[in-house]
Amino acid sequence: MSVAVAFTVGLFNIGGEGQLIWGALAAAVAGRALDLPAPLLVPAALIAAAVAGAAWGFIPGVLKMYRGVHEVISTILLNWIAIHLVHGWLVAGPLAARGSGSSVSMAGTDPIRAAAWLPRPIPGSRLDLGLPVALACAAAVWFLLTRMWLGFEWRAVGAGAVAAQASGIATRLRVCQAMALSGALSGLAGGLLVLGTEHRYPGVFRTGYGFDGIAVALIGGATAPGVVAAGFVFGAVRAGATRLQLVGIHPSFAELIQGIAVLLVAAPRLFAPLLIRLRALSRAPGAPP
Template sequence: MPELRARLFAPARDTFWGAFAALILSLLISFVAIAASGRDALTGFADLFSGAFGGPGPLGETAIKSAILVLTGLSVAVAFTVGLFNIGAEGQLIWGALAAAVIGQLDVPGAMALGLLGAAVAGAGWGFIAGWLKVRRGVHEVISTILLNWIAIHLVHGWLVAGPLAAAGSGATVSIAGTDPVSASAWLPRLFAGSRLDLGFPLALAFAAAVWFLLTRTVRGFEWRAVGAGRDAAQASGIPSSRRICEGMALSGALAGLAGALLILGTEHKYPGVFRTGYGFDGIAVALVGGGTALGTTAAAVVFGALRAGATRLQLVGIHPSFAELTQGLAVLLVAAPRIFQPLLARLRGRHSAAASAPPVPTVQP
């Protein structure tokens, strides 16, 4: 059936198939790496699967991790839309988490909503700095967001959480106590018994839908995409590109901040003394594999969330959970170079539609 085949592997679907092939191939490579290190890779993969999908508990873990990756992935994807590469989701997430942890201590009705809002504002502020530095001072956002990450990590972990905001009564030696716990009225409600799944996952999906609508169905979203596609052309046609870039970076930061709030209000229930999540950096991988769209980013987030949830089980067979990072990194490496899969896709497509064009990769403008 050449028609079906031609349609299934149409050039428009190259991005999807490229990401799909990259994921499969990276899992294969990780499998070989584990087998080569003398571990039982087959049992490991079975554990990985049951740790991610085997029953309500594991499914809940997958959903929790996916929810956070959806938001950090969207954060990076929104920045891509205005043509910026936001490496700073990690720092924005940290400020969001701190805001949620502080506001969540208020024992008032609606503390949860206030915590989420505060986290979004805090993250947005940190993201805006990078946007402002880019358009006003000409500092490349890759450099500035990396520096802002380290500033956030050190200020929050080495000072605020260890000092002024540390839990009352923690002794001089207890520097890993974290903040006071958030009040129960600020917790994200759990949805099912037997699983830690909370309101975070539905919230993340709602935000993904909102971002999709904003980017593809509104004038503002169109202007952002225009700025991302070509800043000079957008400016020439009357779009205030500097302002749009700052807005995009603020929204990007807000989404990462919300991811931090989900962590604090959903599972941690305080700002812990040791809090190196890596979710912000994983957001880069999620957005790249997801092709920079809201739908693709959500799908990639669920895949990587499952990988993260399942990887904790791998420790049982002596495989370090860094396996998840390895697989993720390989997937991005393969997605980064869509031309690797071009010959394969061209063959699958058959000889009827030879016109193969390289699928668009999120491109960063200097």
């Protein structure tokens, strides 16, 4: 949904990985530092994750609207800045887990409090409340984009920024808002990973989910129902990749399937303008039959 929200205003957010990293770190710090009961600690940690991701996503929006920096360039660079700042310094230094003394015992943060763990409704399974939270976020984004005036203005900006501005829409503000929400969703995803699976920020946290989100958004048509459906398909393919080795198939075969799916979805959009141009040339006066 993060990439889909950015698509709404006509931007391509490739910075989901960096926003996810900051969200995961914020959730790990909040889940460790805050001494609150579980009903308060879990929402507080998730809010911290969303705020951290929103702040990181807001930066490329501002750079795009006020300095003319293309969002693809800025988000790629911000990904690497986040990776090196967090992995190369924060979780290996100031925020690293400490032993009995003051020395660093391991890369990564201290474990979060048990009260911050996401509950698992089915004992013995890895399914936690992260799935309902993600579905609720998708429903909220769908309602925002299709039923609220703010969503209409975002879509108007994406359809034509010049026309939207001429009609009185504050295009700069709307783009920055959309990019902040896009980053917040990525940050929230990182928070759900920490609270539900990792229970700390590990030394290396390159999940690739931020880049998978681009493919999911493309396949889902940048709509909430489509993204949810594509997300389940991608999740099933990724989960089955580890079992492919049992039948002698390399696990990277799952990535091949994902790549083919993206190619099949993107190909019509890539070649449609060319086909339209060729058809127009064939119908031009004097063209051979």
